[in-house]
Amino acid sequence: MKLGDQFRFVRQNMKKNKTRVFMTILATAMGCAFLIVLASVGFGLQKSVVKEITEQRIVTQIDVHGKELKDGGFRPITDKDIATFEKIKDVKAVTRRNMLQQDGIYSIGRYQAGTETYVTDFPSEVKAGFELSAGHLPKADNEIVVGYDFPFVLGTKEEVEDLYDNKGHVKKKYRYPENLLGKELSLTVKQLKKGKEEEKKLKLTVVGIGKKPTKDWMQDRSVFISKKVLNEIESFTKTPRGMLLGPNDSPPEKLNVKEDNYDEVKIYAKNMEAVQKIVDQLKDKNYPTYSVVNELKEVNMMFTIAKAGLIFIGTIAILIASIGIYNTMTMAVTERSPDIGIMKAIGANPKTIKQIFLLESSYIGLIGACIGTAVSYGISYAVNFIIPLIIKQAFGKELPAGLTFSDIPLILPIICIVICFAVTLLSGYRPAQRATRVDVLKAMRREV
Amino acid sequence: MITIKNLSHEFVIGKKGRQTIIPVLKNISFTVNEGEIVTIVGRSGSGKSTLLNLISGFIRPKEGEIWMNGVKVSDLNEAKFADFRIHHLGFIFQSFQLIPSMTAFQNVELPLLLKGVSERNRRQQTEEMLERVGLLDYQDHYPGELSGGQQQRVSIARALIVNPPIILADEPTGSLDSETEAELLEFIKDLNRDLGITFLIITHDEKVAEIGNRTIELRDGQVVEGIVLA
Numbered sequence: 181m182k183l184g185d186q187f188r189f190v191r192q193n194m195k196k197n198k199t200r201v202f203m204t205i206l207a208t209a210m211g212c213a214f215l216i217v218l219a220s221v222g223f224g225l226q227k228s229v230v231k232e233i234t235e236q237r238i239v240t241q242i243d244v245h246g247k248e249l250k251d252g253g254f255r256p257i258t259d260k261d262i263a264t265f266e267k268i269k270d271v272k273a274v275t276r277r278n279m280l281q282q283d284g285i286y287s288i289g290r291y292q293a294g295t296e297t298y299v300t301d302f303p304s305e306v307k308a309g310f311e312l313s314a315g316h317l318p319k320a321d322n323e324i325v326v327g328y329d330f331p332f333v334l335g336t337k338e339e340v341e342d343l344y345d346n347k348g349h350v351k352k353k354y355r356y357p358e359n360l361l362g363k364e365l366s367l368t369v370k371q372l373k374k375g376k377e378e379e380k381k382l383k384l385t386v387v388g389i390g391k392k393p394t395k396d397w398m399q400d401r402s403v404f405i406s407k408k409v410l411n412e413i414e415s416f417t418k419t420p421r422g423m424l425l426g427p428n429d430s431p432p433e434k435l436n437v438k439e440d441n442y443d444e445v446k447i448y449a450k451n452m453e454a455v456q457k458i459v460d461q462l463k464d465k466n467y468p469t470y471s472v473v474n475e476l477k478e479v480n481m482m483f484t485i486a487k488a489g490l491i492f493i494g495t496i497a498i499l500i501a502s503i504g505i506y507n508t509m510t511m512a513v514t515e516r517s518p519d520i521g522i523m524k525a526i527g528a529n530p531k532t533i534k535q536i537f538l539l540e541s542s543y544i545g546l547i548g549a550c551i552g553t554a555v556s557y558g559i560s561y562a563v564n565f566i567i568p569l570i571i572k573q574a575f576g577k578e579l580p581a582g583l584t585f586s587d588i589p590l591i592l593p594i595i596c597i598v599i600c601f602a603v604t605l606l607s608g609y610r611p612a613q614r615a616t617r618v619d620v621l622k623a624m625r626r627e628v
Numbered sequence: 629m630i631t632i633k634n635l636s637h638e639f640v641i642g643k644k645g646r647q648t649i650i651p652v653l654k655n656i657s658f659t660v661n662e663g664e665i666v667t668i669v670g671r672s673g674s675g676k677s678t679l680l681n682l683i684s685g686f687i688r689p690k691e692g693e694i695w696m697n698g699v700k701v702s703d704l705n706e707a708k709f710a711d712f713r714i715h716h717l718g719f720i721f722q723s724f725q726l727i728p729s730m731t732a733f734q735n736v737e738l739p740l741l742l743k744g745v746s747e748r749n750r751r752q753q754t755e756e757m758l759e760r761v762g763l764l765d766y767q768d769h770y771p772g773e774l775s776g777g778q779q780q781r782v783s784i785a786r787a788l789i790v791n792p793p794i795i796l797a798d799e800p801t802g803s804l805d806s807e808t809e810a811e812l813l814e815f816i817k818d819l820n821r822d823l824g825i826t827f828l829i830i831t832h833d834e835k836v837a838e839i840g841n842r843t844i845e846l847r848d849g850q851v852v853e854g855i856v857l858a
């Protein structure tokens with residue numbers, strides 16, 4: 181018997197007891213919808229968390245904190261290490277920065293701003309994607325580049341209450357009104373010397389302004405000075421990177437600054453897929469790292485366990501529905517035994533009879549799974565729409581925009597259909613097997 | 629065409645330890661030649677139906693051999709016998725054995741469906757067969773909507789649809805009135821004459837026994853010595 185004919189035959193048989201078949205399909209559909217909706221919460225929350233993580237960081241960025249030594253200690257990254265990093269496959273750029281260990285106060289006229297100050301290697305920054313919105317990179321030692329947001333935080337020195345707007349920028353009326361390019365800023369650094377605070381002022385010219393950061397939430401207020409200016413600061417503060425001394429501290433006898441040690445080293449991969457490979461190689465070479473991949477790995481692991489648990493609970497619902505299928509199929513075999521007997525008498529192969537009943541149970545299962553899938557998409561949509569409204573009404577809190585409670589990726593209905601198909605096939609197997617053992621003579625005498 | 633060699637069969641009844649063995653057929657041997665109509669007669673309990681069930685493969689013999697069309701069918705397993713049945717045998721039953729939830733057309737079509745014949749050929753062959761038994765106009769009727777004679781004609785059409793060389797009939801006129809019985813017997817004779825189909829008919833009806841080229845009488849599970857020629 182051809183598969184297509186078996187299929188038509190099965191549909192014909194199913195029409196004979198529409199109510200029972202409908203109820204079985206309904207139970208299966210409910211089981212499937214339960215599984216999908218339950219697991220979709222895991223998928224939805226994972227999606228939201230992953231989205232949050234990837235939006236908060238540059239996904240191709242790997243922070244390298246130092247090199248782990250055999251005695252368990254750490255040492256800073258050096259030029260030699262950086263040369264090693266640059267040789268790793270799929271590394272786009274390795275940026276290295278040293279940071280001034282005190283807030284540099286930059287002032288011009290009656291305006292000032294305190295911000296982070298760095299010495300960086302501009303060629304590698306450019307390779308990593310650093311661009312200027314105006315001006316050029318520094319050529320002389322007293323030339324500096326400021327971040328895109330720096331001009332927005334250069335505000336009046338006067339004490340005013342409403343200095344900042346909600347973005348953290350100085351309000352326009354208090355802000356330095358002119359273009360900073362070409363202007364001379366005064367950098368003030370401090371140090372406690374014999375219990376008395378001393379200041380040093382350095383004259384620096386702004387020659388470039390960084391480009392607006394690609395992500396809305398990012399702000400770049402940093403100032404990039406030259407290595408020579410940092411050396412100058414260090415010789416004033418008598419501490420490495422211009423570190424401030426406490427009232428009881430005394431400056432080291434020898435400054436002992438290693439020129440090729442870096443405070444902040446970042447590796448940029450060519451793409452997100454390459455990040456894990458680079459991280460693995462660095463790990464092998466005892467470089468502790470931190471990247472979005474590390475964070476995602478932990479989050480994904482946690483959600484994978486949660487999703488597996490939810491799918492398992494959902495599968496129980498399908499197993500319960502399978503009892504209905506088993507019952508329906510057993511009833512069908514009992515009711516149709518005389519017909520099975522006649523079919524066997526005229527030459528139906530037991531294998532064909534078995535196939536017909538298995539096809540019927542799996543058909544019920546598949547229809548149920550498909551209906552369940554369609555319904556669960558509806559429920560998922562409704563949940564995402566209604567829950568934020570309920571939370572807002574009940575708790576008066578706005579949920580973060582884009583928070584997904586329920587998400588149904590394609591894999592989820594596939595998993596559900598496979599589970600449902602397997603379960604219905606199993607539950608239909610015994611009745612199908614029973615059908616093949618129907619005694620022809622008894623069946624024809626209506627004794628079964 | 630059909631050869632039965634030393635066929636014996638017994639039924640075991642009762643639970644283990646308290647079983648009773650009832651011998652039904654004892655060392656039966658006979659041959660049915662191609663194109664013959666052979667009737668098997670005997671009283672109730674003589675073993676006629678058991679013999680037909682053994683030949684049909686519905687029960688397996690305890691001893692002896694059954695050959696049909698050169699195949700030792702008594703050695704075939706259930707699946708292989710099913711294949712043999714669908715290709716070589718047609719059945720006519722006393723109680724018609726039509727599937728009540730299927731129309732006359734679907735009942736006749738069923739063997740072709742099981743054989744895997746394409747839908748187009750099935751439709752054509754089924755319609756031809758229904759026309760031949762005079763029931764084309766009743767093709768959409770369910771068995772419950774047909775008379776006994778019509779149901780038996782549907783049953784014959786179902787048996788003939790796969791062009792079997794052998795038809796096994798168990799009391800084919802048992803549920804029919806005399807007029808319909810006469811019509812059916814004429815039809816069987818026509819089929820035998822026109823298509824050369826071999827018939828093995830179990831009956832206790834003399835009129836049916838008379839259409840056979842030969843009649844074999846069974847008594848107490850044994851062939852009565854001396855074959856009666858019709």
